[in-house]
Amino acid sequence: MRYLTAGESHGPQLTTIVEGLPAGMPLEAEEINQELSRRQKGHGRGRRMQIEKDTVQILSGVRHGYTLGSPVALVVENNDWKHWTKIMGAEPLDLGAEEEVKRVISRPRPGHADLNGALKYGHRDMRNVLERSSARETTVRVAAGAVAKKLLSLLGIKVASHVTEIGGVKSSVHSYNSIEELQEITENSPVRCLDPVAEKEMMKAIDDAKANGDSIGGIVEVIVEGMPPGVGSYVHYDRKLDAKLASAIISINAFKGVEFGIGFEAARKPGSEVHDEITWNEKDGYSRKTNRLGGLEGGMSTGMPIIVRGVMKPIPTLYKPLQSVDIESKEPFSASIERSDSCAVPAAAVVAESVIAWELASAIVNQFYSDRIDTLIEVVEKQRQYAREF
Ligand SMILES: Cc1cc2nc3c(=O)[nH]c(=O)nc-3n(C[C@H](O)[C@H](O)[C@H](O)COP(=O)(O)O)c2cc1C
C-alpha cells in the first residue's frame, strides 16, 4: 500500500490518495471524521483549531460503503482558505510595491523548514516553504491512518496511544486493564494522559509556557495489540518493521526521537534485564514472559503488543520570539507572531497512532495475499494459527 498527500496549510484543501487497499472493506466517512476530530483536540492548541472543523470527503474507490480495490481519494477542506485567497495567489493582490515587499516572508523562523527550504528550492518568499512544511498536512495523514486502522480492526488489531510526558511532567500511570479502558480515559483527558494528577500538572505546564510566550514538547506512546507474529523481515534493511515504524514516527512534524519497549533504558541495563524470555503453552503457543523490547525482534513482530514512543520538540513558533536574520537585508530581527499552538503533543499522539497504523497495515497487506478483505482476514488468521502450532 502507499499514499501521497497534497495541499498547503492555507490552500483550499488537503488531499490524499490511498492505493492498494483490499476490495470489500467497509468504509464510512464518519469513521474517518472521528479520527480527524481527535487530532484537533488537546489543551494547548491555538486559534486555528477554532476555525477548522475537519471532515472528509471520500471521492473515489468506495461505493455503497465498501472499498473497490481502486485508489481511494480523500479530501479535507480548509475553512481558513477563504481568509487567504489573495495571499495564496487565487485572487489578485493589487498591492503597491512597498506593501508587496512586506507581503513576502523574508524572515526565517528558527526551528522551522523556512531557511533550509528556501535555499533548497530558491524561494525568496518563505511562504512557499511554510505552507507545505506546516503540520496542517497531518490532517490527511490521519485520514489515511483512519483507513489503515479500519483495516487493522477487521483483522483484530487495535491501535491506541497516550501521552506519557509534557514539559518535563511525567505520567506515573503506565498500566491499563484493556485497550478500551485506555481509550476511554485518554478520550476524556484534555492531554490524553492516563494519570489524573499528572494531567493537571501537564495542563498547568502548558498554560505557564503560554503565559511566558513559550512552548513545550513531550512524549507520546502508541500501543498495538493483536499483531500476528512474523510481520516484517530480518533479511533486508528496507523490510525491517521496526525501521519502518521509526521512520514513520520521525516523519511527523517536530518529532525528534523514537524508542521501542524500554527504549533508551536498554543502554543502562544488562542483557538479562532487557531480553524477553520465551515461553510456550499448548493453548496460546509461544509468548514472552516480559515485553521489554516492545513486540519487535529482528525487524519482525513477535505477537506481543507493539510499544512505540516518540518525542516531540517544543513548538518552534514562540510568542517570545527567537532571533533570526532577514534574508534580504541580512539584518537580525526578532519576529512577532499572530497565532500558534503552544503545545500540540496530545494532537500529535493521534498522528502517531495514524502513522503506526498505516505502516502496520501496509506491512500486512504487502506480506499476505490481499486483493480481497475476506481472503486477507483468512490468511492472517491462518498465520496466527500456524504460529500457535509451530
Ligand atoms: C499536530 C501538530 C501541530 C503543530 N502546530 C504547530 C504550530 O502551531 N506552530 C508551530 O510553529 N509548529 C507547529 N508544529 C510543529 C512544526 O510543524 C514543525 O516543528 C516544523 O514543521 C519543523 O519541522 P521539524 O520540527 O520536524 O524539523 C506542529 C506539529 C504538529 C505535529
Ligand SMILES: C=C(O[C@@H]1CC(C(=O)O)=C[C@@H](OP(=O)(O)O)[C@H]1O)C(=O)O
Ligand atoms: C493547522 C494546523 O496546525 C498548524 C500547524 C502549524 C505548523 O507550523 O506546523 C502552524 C499553525 O498554523 P496557522 O499558522 O495557520 O495557525 C497550526 O495551526 C492543524 O494541525 O490542523
